[in-house]
Amino acid sequence: MSKYTPKSSELKKEFEEKPTILKGDYLDKEWWDIPVEFRDGNWCFPAKPEVVENLGFPNPRKWTATDSDWKLPVGWEKTISEGLKSRLKKYRSLKLFLDSCVRCGACADKCHFFLGTGDPKNMPVVRAELLRSVYRHDFPLVEKILTGFSGSRKLSAEIIKEWHMYFNQCTECRRCSVFCPFGIDTAEITMLARELLNLIGVNNNWILEPVSNCNRTGNHLGIEPHTFVQNIESLAEDIEDLTGVKVEPTFNRKGAEVLFITPSGDVFGDPGVYTMMGYLLLFHHIGLDYTISTYASEGGNFGMFTSNDMMKKLNAKMYHEAKRLGVKWILGGECGHMWRVVHQYMDTMNGPADFLEMPVSPITGTRFTNAASTKMVHIAEFTADLIYHKKLKLDPKRNDHLRTTFHDSCNIARGMGMFDEPRYVLQQVCNTFHEMPDNTIREQTFCCGSGSGLNTEEYMEIRMRGGLPRANAVKHVKEKHQVNSLVTICAIDRASLPTLMNYWVPGVSVYGLHELVGNALVMQGEKKRTEDLRENPMAGFTKGDDDEE
Amino acid sequence: MKSAWGQLILKNREVILDRWIEKGAALFSEKMGRTTPIGERLSESLAIVLDGIEENSKSFMDAVNQISRLLAVQPLPPSKALSLFFELKTILHETVSKGYNRDALKQVDWDACHNRIEEIVLSAFDCYMTNREKIYQLKVEESQRQSFMLLRRVQA
Missing domain, CATH: 3.40.50 (Rossmann fold)
Known part of the structure; x- marks a missing residue:
């Protein structure tokens, strides 16, 4: 036995003294007895009716989380029950995650929302239990018979409110999953719970409006193609002012070697635009044959926070555009969830992308075999490879x-x-x-x-x-x-x-x-640099100094 | 500590601090553990406030601000959030009644102590309001950042 195994006396002490969801501070209450209270600052605005209509999603209406009546559609209980049933059949992972948790609590204090709020329903184990308790009421036969003993409960409007609150206090970050001995992916439980809520019109405008925008214009922010081009050209002018170097990105150019896709925040928001300027400088520095699409103008995928079908649709747009333009492969910018979608879901949703080629760096010759199926390379590994092969002049x-x-x-x-x-x-x-x-x-x-x-x-x-x-x-x-x-x-x-x-x-x-x-980056033909891309002074590069060695 | 009530705190520091942290943790909907990020920040800041309670030094005011910043984003009404500072009065009285030499503090000392704690509450109120206003300012700044290129075009 490992010398690190705790002694039984230590385990007993820990059990008696450490609070858990079943005793300690919550001794007098079952977790489901703790009421849900919506107040300013703890709920997101629901989707506008026109946004829901644009997407063809159910139950468009005006409502807020603080309303007592959420105007759920007639037969919503059946919709949720059948929705859960069909997803249990479709996603074996969901059934596995719902069945296998032993409530060990290893995940409990790993969640940033639990650490930051102290709310026991933000322990990932309990957050998942919000859905699991309803699942147990309706599905596994033994637990159905043992209703009341197995922690099961009948679906109610209050439970829907509870789901809405706590599945929107999970950022799907998966830190809890790292510590789960069974590898339960609580993020996927959140994803499925949000998908169920969307079936009855319980939603979040900050998610659905970007989805609707992306569905229509190709990016979350709803930037029309001409504005998308103008923004990037405006950033190119900034680069020229700062460095004296004229970068010349191309748009929707058929036959380019690489399609570059990044989150639309990089062409619209601060500080993302400075990252975009960095990309443009890099591509110019190495002479990359690339193009940017004004239709697949979004790397992010808020469909992931909505439903599997919507995630698939928004992801497919990038590949359709790559096919239309006839590029060899896709280079992806600095985005977060885009990469979870590409790395973990794309291949079985829309892949393999056989119409594209195995990504090969045209500068170093490195074959990105890790992207052999998705044909999409992360810019950090692309740039790391360039630096490793000494292809960049850096100061x-x-x-x-x-x-x-x-x-x-x-x-x-x-x-x-x-x-x-x-x-x-x-x-x-x-x-x-x-x-x-x-x-x-x-x-x-x-x-x-x-x-x-x-x-x-x-x-x-x-x-x-x-x-x-x-x-x-x-x-x-x-x-x-x-x-x-x-x-x-x-x-x-x-x-x-x-x-x-x-x-x-x-x-x-x-x-x-x-x-x-x-x-x-030390660019060929650049003028003396004294300011960074934000126009802040660089230390030791005052005007008049020669920064070129 | 120069004052008589300061000496009372100095001699009973551990007990007083422990009870004060306990009161702070109890403000949250579920009792917040001391090893959580909130618990740690709260414990550290309460200790600095207690140790420097007689004067408005920079570290003291930073700690008051730190506590107020934590409380300003909790689901608590301001009156309940800032009651944490008033709790110190109760804790000090209880400490005296539980064995400290009752004659050590005269009424004039208690008055001075109460006045100082009330001063601290007002300082904390200022910090709390500054942090609440900061939340609204952050919302504005975030909206501006999100629409950076739009605003730039409008301004041009």
């Missing part, structure tokens, strides 16, 4: 005004297992880098608290509470190493972490990885 001193740490985006880290490539790139383009504590990075990374479509302003208090564990880790490196820059490779992180930092750790700014690459 990391140009980022000396930044003392960095790296936030592993949940879906990149746990969804596709990429940890080292972005760190390698970061350490080649800047001179100061410090890791946050071990249990807050890599596969144990803490979520920003705003993922999976919860990055909405009316949800700010919950987001600040859910993001506290991440902020605490940043605070640690700020105090210990004077870190002032949090680097990340996810568009939702770039949108939400500035807010989180401003609240909990003022003085820390948020950067995309390729923004720092763009700062460090």
Whole structure:
């Protein structure tokens, strides 16, 4: 027996003293007796009726979570019951996840929402139990007979409200799954629960409006093709002003070697646009034969937070466009959940993408065999490969005004297992880098608290509470190493972490990885650089100094 | 600690701090563990406040702000959130009644102690409101960042 196995006396002590969902602080109440209370700051606005109609989703209406009557459609109980039944049949993983949990509680204190709110229903085990208890009431025969003893309960309108609250206090980050001895993916339970809720019109506007936009215009923000082009051309002008280099991206160009797809936040929002400028500089630097589509103009996929069918449809758009343009392969930008969709679901939803070629870097000749089926390469590994083969001229001193740490985006880290490539790139383009504590990075990374479509302003208090564990880790490196820059490779992180930092750790700014690459690139024919891509002065590069060695 | 009531705190620091942290944890809907991120931040900040309670030093005010920042995003009415600072009065009185030399503190000392705690509550209220306003400011700034290119075009 392992010498690390605890003694029975230690286990007894832990059992008696450590609070659990079944005793301790919750001794007098069953978890389902704790009431659900919607109040300002803890619920997201429901989808506008026109958004629901545009998507052809059921039950468009005006309602809010604080209403006593949610205007659920006639026969909604049957819709949920049959919806669950059909999904149990379709997704064996769901049945496995519902049946196999032994409620050990290993996941309980791993969830950032539980750590930040202390609400027991935010323990992943209990959050899943919200659905599991209804499943047990209707499905496995033995448990159906043992109703009342097995923790089962009959579906009710109150349960729907409870689902809406707590399945929207899960960012599908999967940190809990890392610690689950059975590998239960609570994120998938959340995904399925949200899918069921959408069947009866219980929804979130910040998710469905981007889905509707993407369905119509090709990107979450609803940017029309001409505006999409104008925005990127405007960023190209900024690059020329700053560096003297004219980058010339092409759009919808048939026959290009590579189709580049990134989240639309990178062409519209701050600080994403600076990351976009970094991409454009990089592609110009290496002379990449690439094009950008104004139709597949979104890497993100909010369909993942809506339903499997919608996720599949929005993912398919990228591949249809790659086929139409006749490119060889797809290069994907810094996005989070896009990569979970591509890495874990694309192949069985829309793949294999046999009409594309095995991605090969035209600069280094490296074959990305890991993307042999999806034909889509993550830009961090593409750039890491370029640097490894010494194909980039870099001056990391140009980022000396930044003392960095790296936030592993949940879906990149746990969804596709990429940890080292972005760190390698970061350490080649800047001179100061410090890791946050071990249990807050890599596969144990803490979520920003705003993922999976919860990055909405009316949800700010919950987001600040859910993001506290991440902020605490940043605070640690700020105090210990004077870190002032949090680097990340996810568009939702770039949108939400500035807010989180401003609240909990003022003085820390948020950067995309390729923004720092763009700062460090020494471009052929460039003018003297004194400012970074944000037009902030670079340390030691005052006007009049010669920064060219 | 220079004052008589400060000496009372100094001599009973561990007990007083422990009870104060317990009161803080009890503010949350489910009792918050001390090893959680909230529990740790709260415990650290309450200790700094207690140790520097006689003066508004920078570290003291930072700690008051830290506590207020934690409380400003909790589902608590402001009156309940800031009652944590008033709890210190109760804890001090209970400490005296449980064995500390009753004659050590005169009425004038108690008055000074109460006045100081009330000052701290007002400071905490300022911080709490600043943090609440910051939440709204963050919403505005986030909306502006999300529409960065749109606003840029409008301004151009």
